[in-house]
Amino acid sequence: MSxxxxxxxxxxxxxxxFRRTWIGNGVAGVGFQLTAVAVPVEMYAITDSSVWVGLIGIAGLVPLLIFALLGGAVADAVDRRKVLLASSLVTWVVTLALFIQAVLGLDSPVLLLCLVAVQAIGFALTFPVRQAIVPRIVPVEDVAAAQTITFTTSNGAMVLGPLLAALIIGKDHFAAAYAVDAALFTVSLWASLRLPALPPEHTGAAPVTVGLRAVTDGLRYLATTPIIALSFAVDLVAMVFAMPRALFPEMADERFGAGSVGWLFSAIALGAVAGGLVSGWIGRVRRQGLALVGAVVVWGLAIAAAGVAHQLWLAVLFLAVAGMGDLVSGVYRQTIMAVHAPDEMRGRLQGVFTAVVAGGPRLGDLRAGLSAALVGPSLAWAGGGVAAAVIVVVLALAFPVLPRYDGRPPAAHAEPAVEAEVQTVA
Known part of the structure; x- marks a missing residue:
């Protein structure tokens, strides 16, 4: 084998x-990760509390849940290029506001939480559209590869961003980090402007209208598609119970020492990038459901091991292994949805997916912060990883449709049954 x-x-x-979109998202992703590190580090510098850092997650959760579902419905009813441009501008303006508050030295944890909430609105509207356009700009046979490239690049940004943040922030230079983010985001705006018109496609169904009914139709479709619903549930468990990032500032301060926070924030993504570079095998795996379950178990156990490590290099190594598991999990979850969902449902399902992917870690931040206050950061970190691995195995045993999933679209699953009926009649 070559x-x-x-x-x-x-x-x-x-x-x-696709290439322009990939470049724009990749460059902007580095800036986004700068802000993703700067905000919690700034919050910890202001409050000296992991609980306040955990509250950053909950501040973004409610608007994210509401606007991700709404954004998904909008993406199915309106030209996706227009939605992407409008939502991207919201995100860019919030970054400028973060820059201004840092320059003025306001040191207000409440203001930071408010800005995070507005930022979550922009993200919730943007992310479903970005993902929903992929099957429109590449052939169906390239969707899995496109998702792998996208996921690997986003994780590359999650490596570069935190390491760059550690260099830029230095002694409370938060304004510089936000300024670089705002500058890099202009590349994403350029890529969005270069997109062709992407009006809704309707395969024989009535046109989608923006409103509560459109959202409920999407949720109803999700409820009647177990494989997609279970893939969402698995990711939610992994993020809520095992995401340790709210503990990174405290652990860097108390265990690993100055300069370690950048490595902690980037380690998971570093592993995902390494996994992505040797990911040619992912698209050839037939038992994708079983591979998804295995990847999340690896994620949980590696996170747990990192939580009890007392050397920075060892913690980074285990977090990187977790990142490899996260890459595999993320690619299969996106591919399952892209293959199963018709175009007129993709936006709304991506809205739910956004709520899960971005909301799960925010709930995880809250869980980690509160758990650390009760049992200490090390146990809160490691215990969550073990819990995630166990719960995912239980889900797989309780719902065997997930580990049995073989990567074929719904029509392909129906073919054997039809063939059997023909043979019976003959």
Whole structure:
């Protein structure tokens, strides 16, 4: 077997529209991660409390849940290019506001929470659209590879961003981090402007209208599609119970020493990038449901091991292994949804997915912060990882449709049954 078999599949980059979008998202992602590190570090510097850092997660959760569902419905009813441009501008303006409060030295934890909440609105509207357009700008046979490239690049930004943040922030230079984020985000705006018109596609169904009914239709579809619903549930468990990032500032301060916070924030993504570079095998796995379960178990146990490590290099190593598991999990979850969902449902399902993917870690931040206040950061970190692995195994045993999933679209699953009926009649 050729070594190229294991290298990342770059065929989607042959498509110019996808390539521009990939560049814009990748560059902007570095800036976004700068802010993602600067905000909790600034909050800890102001309050000296992991509980306040945990509250950052909950501040963004409610608007994220509401606007992710609404944003998904909008993405199915309106030209997705227009939605992407409008929501991106919201995110950019919030970054400028973060820059201004840092320059003025306001040192207000409440203001930080409010800005995070507005930022979550922009993210909740943007993310479903970004994901929903992928099957429109690459052929269906390249969707899994496109998701792998996108996920690997976003994790690359999660490596570069935190390490760059550690250099830029230094002694409370938060304004510089926010300024770089705002500058880098202009590349994403350029890529969005270059997108073609992406009006809704309706395969024989009535046009989607924006409103509560559109949202409930999406949720109803999700409830009747167990494999997609279970993939969401698995990710939610992994993030709520095992995401330790709210503990990084405290653990860096008390255990690992100055300069370690950047490594902690980037380690998971570093592992995901390493996994992505040798991800050529991912698209050839037939038992994708079982692979998804295994990946999340690896995530949980590696997170637990990192929580009890007392050397920075060892904690980073285990977090990187967790990141590899997260890459595999993320690619299969996105691919399952892209393959199963019709175009007129993709926006709304991506809205729910956004609520899960971004809301789960925010709940995880709250859980980690509160748990650390009760049992200490080390036990809160390691115990959550073990709990996530156990719960996912229980879910897989209780709902075997997930581990049995073989990566085929719904129509393909129906073919054997139809063939059997023909043979019976004959």
């Amino acid at each position: 070594p190229r078999t294991f290298l990342i599949d770059t065929r989607p980059l042959r498509h110019a529209t």
